Amino acid sequence: MATGGNLREASRRAVRTQLAATAQSLFIAKGFEETTVDEIAAAAGISQRSFFRYFASKDDVILDNLDRLSDELAAAVAARPADEPEWDSLRRAFAPMAEQFADRECREHDAAVQRIIEESPQLLAAYLQRLDRIQQRLTEELLARAAARGPGRAEDRVVMRALVGAAFACLHAATSQVAAGGDPERFGLHLDRAMGALRPAGGPGRVPAQSR
Amino acid sequence: MATGGNLREASRRAVRTQLAATAQSLFIAKGFEETTVDEIAAAAGISQRSFFRYFASKDDVILDNLDRLSDELAAAVAARPADEPEWDSLRRAFAPMAEQFADRECREHDAAVQRIIEESPQLLAAYLQRLDRIQQRLTEELLARAAARGPGRAEDRVVMRALVGAAFACLHAATSQVAAGGDPERFGLHLDRAMGALRPAGGPGRVPAQSR
DNA sequence: TCCGATCTGTCAGCGACTGCCAGTCTTTTG
DNA sequence: CAAAAGACTGGCAGTCGCTGACAGATCGGA
Numbered sequence: 001m002a003t004g005g006n007l008r009e010a011s012r013r014a015v016r017t018q019l020a021a022t023a024q025s026l027f028i029a030k031g032f033e034e035t036t037v038d039e040i041a042a043a044a045g046i047s048q049r050s051f052f053r054y055f056a057s058k059d060d061v062i063l064d065n066l067d068r069l070s071d072e073l074a075a076a077v078a079a080r081p082a083d084e085p086e087w088d089s090l091r092r093a094f095a096p097m098a099e100q101f102a103d104r105e106c107r108e109h110d111a112a113v114q115r116i117i118e119e120s121p122q123l124l125a126a127y128l129q130r131l132d133r134i135q136q137r138l139t140e141e142l143l144a145r146a147a148a149r150g151p152g153r154a155e156d157r158v159v160m161r162a163l164v165g166a167a168f169a170c171l172h173a174a175t176s177q178v179a180a181g182g183d184p185e186r187f188g189l190h191l192d193r194a195m196g197a198l199r200p201a202g203g204p205g206r207v208p209a210q211s212r
Numbered sequence: 213m214a215t216g217g218n219l220r221e222a223s224r225r226a227v228r229t230q231l232a233a234t235a236q237s238l239f240i241a242k243g244f245e246e247t248t249v250d251e252i253a254a255a256a257g258i259s260q261r262s263f264f265r266y267f268a269s270k271d272d273v274i275l276d277n278l279d280r281l282s283d284e285l286a287a288a289v290a291a292r293p294a295d296e297p298e299w300d301s302l303r304r305a306f307a308p309m310a311e312q313f314a315d316r317e318c319r320e321h322d323a324a325v326q327r328i329i330e331e332s333p334q335l336l337a338a339y340l341q342r343l344d345r346i347q348q349r350l351t352e353e354l355l356a357r358a359a360a361r362g363p364g365r366a367e368d369r370v371v372m373r374a375l376v377g378a379a380f381a382c383l384h385a386a387t388s389q390v391a392a393g394g395d396p397e398r399f400g401l402h403l404d405r406a407m408g409a410l411r412p413a414g415g416p417g418r419v420p421a422q423s424r
Numbered sequence: 425t426c427c428g429a430t431c432t433g434t435c436a437g438c439g440a441c442t443g444c445c446a447g448t449c450t451t452t453t454g
Numbered sequence: 455c456a457a458a459a460g461a462c463t464g465g466c467a468g469t470c471g472c473t474g475a476c477a478g479a480t481c482g483g484a
Contacts, residue, residue, distance in 0.1 A: 220431095258432085259432070261433065261435095262431080265432085
């Protein structure tokens with residue numbers, strides 16, 4: 001049960017990685033929508049049917065990283081002190097992404113992937129929808145955190161959702177800038193500037209209760 | 213060129229409206245993804261091929277209102293004084309949508325449509341992508357407005373994009389709340405609370421230059 | 425009345441995606 | 455070691471969204 005399952009699991013992951021790499025180079029060469037699943041499968045030496053056993057959809061080849069990102073962000077937010085302003089917790093949770101863009105190796109690759117995403121309306125749509133799901137998850141998490149701290153003002157789901165959405169708007173703005181030809185090295189700078197400009201007021205950074 | 217084209221145009225619009233109504237009732241009854249284009253076309257008494265002559269895609273039956281919304285928002289923003297803080301201009305531009313939700317007639321219908329959108333991942337994805345395009349448009353518009361006013365700090369595309377995205381996050385949060393079973397009448401209230409809580413600081417509401 | 429523009433349905437086809445079946449290969453078990 | 459169990463694969467057929475091409479119907483204007 002130990003080695004057997006892990007070996008299978010590892011093999012599966014290896015094929016997935018190889019498949020994703022093959023697909024990405026095809027996308028860069030021909031464009032996302034101009035590349036058929038048959039071509040990807042043929043280039044990887046498997047059948048189309050098997051492709052869909054590794055990825056649930058053509059989009060998934062590019063976007064499955066977001067599932068990992070969702071877990072990382074949720075963990076990063078959970079690791080922050082409960083009394084920290086939500087905006088700062090989100091900003092810190094985004095930090096690893098900025099570090100990744102600082103790495104000269106990943107930088108060009110990630111920018112290329114982002115360019116693929118933003119060049120295809122279909123992919124961009126799927127991308128935004130996944131970001132939306134991540135926002136929902138983080139909203140619930142922050143909501144629970146706030147409720148655990150002070151059971152007085154728990155009902156601000158809308159404001160919390162907007163706050164998380166605003167933070168992701170900063171992230172998306174910085175990412176788009178990089179994809180649109182901006183220097184990838186400045187990603188962290190863009191993110192900091194945007195999140196600094198939009199930081200909600202109210203004391204030293206707490207989200208204000210407002211109009212109640 | 214006057215009446216002829218208009219008559220044709222009017223007829224086309226009428227068919228579109230009828231088609232959209234037929235499709236929406238089917239979506240409400242069976243769900244979006246469980247309803248095929250063939251069924252919609254049959255229910256409307258036309259061929260599938262003709263359906264695609266009126267709507268570019270199945271999504272379009274639900275989402276083509278967004279094109280009109282895009283124009284309305286752009287016009288509303290353009291009508292605001294150039295020296296008004298961007299956040300306030302956006303807030304005012306959103307006002308007509310709140311009024312529409314105040315109308316008891318449209319309220320239930322719009323909430324139902326929004327529920328259809330949020331219940332289908334595919335539709336939600338397309339919806340978010342269209343919102344993204346509207347944001348891009350408004351960003352460029354506000355950017356041009358800022359550049360025309362003071363040619364000093366024109367290059368803040370990222371911050372401006374984040375600002376517009378944050379405003380739409382407030383809009384989306386309020387809309388989702390309504391779709392998720394919240395009282396549609398409170399839409400304007402939710403929107404105001406969210407936009408009040410996230411209003412960027414810096415003087416009386418101007419977006420701060422920050423870290424420069 | 426006839427001409428041309430427009431609208432329509434039919435058909436054929438592509439691409440993403442799925443269910444089903446059969447064959448292969450590996451792992452487990454008696 | 456052989457047999458049963460299970461995972462992985464390819465092929466086939468079919469659905470659904472969507473598109474191009476063709477031909478017939480319809481309608482407005484000359």
